[in-house]
Amino acid sequence: MRGNLFAVAVDLVVLTVRDAELCALLVRRDAPPFAGRWGLPGGFVLPNEDLLETATRRLGEETGLEFGGHHLEQLASYAAPDRDPRGRVLTVGHIAIVPRPPEPIAGADAAGTAWHPIAKLVDGAAADALLAFDHGRILADGVERAQSKLEYTTLAASFCPPEFTVTQLRRVYEAVWRRTLDPRNFQRKVTSTPGFLEPTDTRVTGVRGRPAQLYRRGPATALHPPMLRGEN
Amino acid sequence: MRGNLFAVAVDLVVLTVRDAELCALLVRRDAPPFAGRWGLPGGFVLPNEDLLETATRRLGEETGLEFGGHHLEQLASYAAPDRDPRGRVLTVGHIAIVPRPPEPIAGADAAGTAWHPIAKLVDGAAADALLAFDHGRILADGVERAQSKLEYTTLAASFCPPEFTVTQLRRVYEAVWRRTLDPRNFQRKVTSTPGFLEPTDTRVTGVRGRPAQLYRRGPATALHPPMLRGEN
DNA sequence: GCAAAAGTGTTCTCGGTACACCCATGG
DNA sequence: CCATGGGTGTACCGAGAACACTTTTGC
Structure with missing residues (x-):
């Protein structure tokens, strides 16, 4: 041996x-x-x-x-x-x-x-x-x-601090995939996936525009159905 | 070291x-x-x-x-x-x-x-x-x-001999996933995915029922969109 | 008020599912 | 002719893509 x-x-x-x-x-x-x-x-x-x-x-x-x-x-x-x-x-x-x-x-x-x-x-x-x-x-x-x-897990939340907005999460996807995503469809996708995001009772303050809801990551690890990159 | x-x-x-x-x-x-x-x-x-x-x-x-x-x-x-x-x-x-x-x-x-x-x-x-x-x-x-x-590659063809029927390929999916699949929808899915299957000019002979087309595996390795297992 | 960012509603389309139906062969 | 398995047509439905529109803030 x-x-x-x-x-x-x-x-x-x-x-x-x-x-x-x-x-x-x-x-x-x-x-x-x-x-x-x-x-x-x-x-x-x-x-x-x-x-x-x-x-x-x-x-x-x-x-x-x-x-x-x-x-x-x-x-x-x-x-x-x-x-x-x-x-x-x-x-x-x-x-x-x-x-x-x-x-x-x-x-x-x-x-x-x-x-x-x-x-x-x-x-x-x-x-x-x-x-x-x-x-x-x-x-x-x-x-x-x-x-x-x-694409098929909630790994993106690991790039974010403990509390984060949907836009921060979208920036992660855009950086990793090197493409842009529609903010409105992305919002619906991640907020409607059970267990991906859990809303906190606070909102972001001090930035221009409508204040964004803060979320924590939820217990889900898989994404069903997956969010596909597409062909770009 | x-x-x-x-x-x-x-x-x-x-x-x-x-x-x-x-x-x-x-x-x-x-x-x-x-x-x-x-x-x-x-x-x-x-x-x-x-x-x-x-x-x-x-x-x-x-x-x-x-x-x-x-x-x-x-x-x-x-x-x-x-x-x-x-x-x-x-x-x-x-x-x-x-x-x-x-x-x-x-x-x-x-x-x-x-x-x-x-x-x-x-x-x-x-x-x-x-x-x-x-x-x-x-x-x-x-x-x-x-x-x-x-789910997302054409790997199933590796379980088959060089020439095989759609049913043989389906049996592979059913054995590996331990579930049954609809033969008709499966047929359409795999034959309509470009590069997955290439028809030969022969058909299976000597079995009861309509003779099945024989295929070879095509050049494609990825499956877009994927064929999901579902929750069973 | 205006710009900017968050978030909702609506339409179109494509792909998956379910299933009726036709095709071609062996017995 | 009938059982058996191969293969096509079609209707429904859920989800993604595209985009109009409303909401809520800073300046």
């Missing part, structure tokens, strides 16, 4: 929406291999950890947001023999969704940590030149997963 | 449809741990293999169907610290779909290899008592993946 052993790591595609753009958290590498390039946050799995425990721990360490409650799920594993020049390393990609965090990432243990709009990382051919290892592919897979999960 | 190393294995959820039932390929273990129980086929990743290569190789060795062309995709990774009493083993689950194979599994390298209806493995509490390691969970995840992929 012995003979071919692997180091096992966890990599995180941490997504948020800032200024109507889907962004991923990247860390600048200051040691070889790929020194100077950007990479996904991650780390090795410790002897008594399960994969999700490693991912949870690293997410707290990288974002400074210690408390749990963020959406975190496994994405896929990557183990090409030559993906790491130091030796045989298998990495288990994960996807994490966080509400828009405070600008300087407080408490993060890595200095060179920053949010990057994914548009420039996934569309352009610049991705592979900019990112270390196969992180460009992992990132692309994570974005695709997030896009498709918005 | 060294210090916590893993053995890395691949496990296969090999699915087929036999006698209107979804079945999985299981191997009887004759060595500890879990000697005497059934387990998923699988094996360790060799030094220069990527995960899909290991899975492809093991699928050929277990089913005796050497030629490729079967649907094979990664499912998820499992790495609980105590999942294997021999030490730290991470396994990458895969799902494989094969047409109904000849009854005795010719060329398979394991003698105790047999098809088991998944109904008894997933529904009953017998699953964890019958299966080795965490293979009950991997199997359940694989079945769930297959069920949901029938």
Whole structure:
């Protein structure tokens, strides 16, 4: 059974929406291999950890947001023999969704940590030149997963603070799908799905226009029927 | 970087449809741990293999169907610290779909290899008592993946031989979803989806009733709009 | 009052469901 | 001719798309 052993790591595609753009958290590498390039946050799995425990721990360490409650799920594993020049390393990609965090990432243990709009990382051919290892592919897979999960789950609420308006929720869909949605049909769709949104007794104040109802996320996780992206 | 190393294995959820039932390929273990129980086929990743290569190789060795062309995709990774009493083993689950194979599994390298209806493995509490390691969970995840992929892809055709009738295809959906479908609406749905089915110039002969058109699978992989399972 | 944003009502259309009905073969 | 399964036509209904219109605030 012995003979071919692997180091096992966890990599995180941490997504948020800032200024109507889907962004991923990247860390600048200051040691070889790929020194100077950007990479996904991650780390090795410790002897008594399960994969999700490693991912949870690293997410707290990288974002400074210690408390749990963020959406975190496994994405896929990557183990090409030559993906790491130091030796045989298998990495288990994960996807994490966080509400828009405070600008300087407080408490993060890595200095060179920053949010990057994914548009420039996934569309352009610049991705592979900019990112270390196969992180460009992992990132692309994570974005695709997030896009498709918005269709048939209530995952979008994970991008929002505890209380939010329908418009904030719509901005999440628009940023992740990179398209616009009809505000009126969107409103009906999400408010008429049982368990998606629970109204609070407060409304947004201080903005121009009619004040919007504030909602909390409800208990539902699935969306029946799904909200399809369409062909754009 | 060294210090916590893993053995890395691949496990296969090999699915087929036999006698209107979804079945999985299981191997009887004759060595500890879990000697005497059934387990998923699988094996360790060799030094220069990527995960899909290991899975492809093991699928050929277990089913005796050497030629490729079967649907094979990664499912998820499992790495609980105590999942294997021999030490730290991470396994990458895969799902494989094969047409109904000849009854005795010719060329398979394991003698105790047999098809088991998944109904008894997933529904009953017998699953964890019958299966080795965490293979009950991997199997359940694989079945769930297959069920949901029938909704929005043309994966069902992978369960069929190269040429098949609409009824054969419907039997696949009915076996995997464990429900019945209206034959007439199903017919229209699949024949009107561009690229799903390509008619051949032959028809089925020798059966009672009107002879059915034979189809080959077309180039389409996605199903727009999806065919939803409904709530049953 | 006017601009802006929230939220409702209405119409059209498309796809799913249910089911009546016709077609083509074996016995 | 009749049973059996293949395949088409059609009516109904629910949901999405498009958009007119009302509501409620800031300025």
